[in-house]
């Protein structure tokens with residue numbers, strides 16, 4: 690009883706907020722408000738045939754991908770940008786996990802769980818990992834694994850060098866920047882597996898392309914990619 694009163698009291702002073710729009714959540718809502726759940730810009734790429742998926746087309750001629758998936762469309766200054774900002778810079782690891790769980794459950798309902806054996810996040814450099822305290826792509830991978838009911842492996846891929854910031858580089862420079870920096874930790878984890886490699890956001894796709902290429906070179910049977918949002 691006292692505990693309940695205390696929780697109500699704390700709720701009044703520090704209401705739990707929607708991770709996307711910052712409005713207070715009401716009873717029965719967790720992490721995202723009903724409005725945001727209904728209105729987030731879902732891509733629904735997983736419902737399209739692979740040859741009509743615009744994200745898949747971006748990998749044509751670069752990397753053979755079975756599925757190219759993104760939960761949301763990146764909209765600048767919108768709710769999606771806010772979610773990604775919370776995940777990456779405000780210590781809100783939950784954002785990645787929750788979105789992963791929701792998306793994973795949707796993909797599973799669409800029958801896609803049967804197309805993957807293992808989920809692998811794009812790794813952060815150890816120094817960046819130490820600074821942030823967690824890998825935002827791994828938070829998403831963990832949630833996806835739960836939703837899809839599949840295993841995930843946080844360190845299957847390793848970053849070998851600290852890449853400089855990507856923002857001021859063109860596509861070719863970005864590719865050079867990432868192409869040599871990933872390696873597979875243990876080949877036996879990867880050989881013959883259909884791997885779903887995941888990241889928080891896809892802009893040029895160079896990072897995921899590099900990870901996918903490394904996984905295929907290591908003997909992965911197939912590579913698919915999934916992100917929280919794509920630009």
Ligand SMILES: [Zn+2]
Nearest residue numbers: 707710722725
């Ligand atoms: Zn909201």
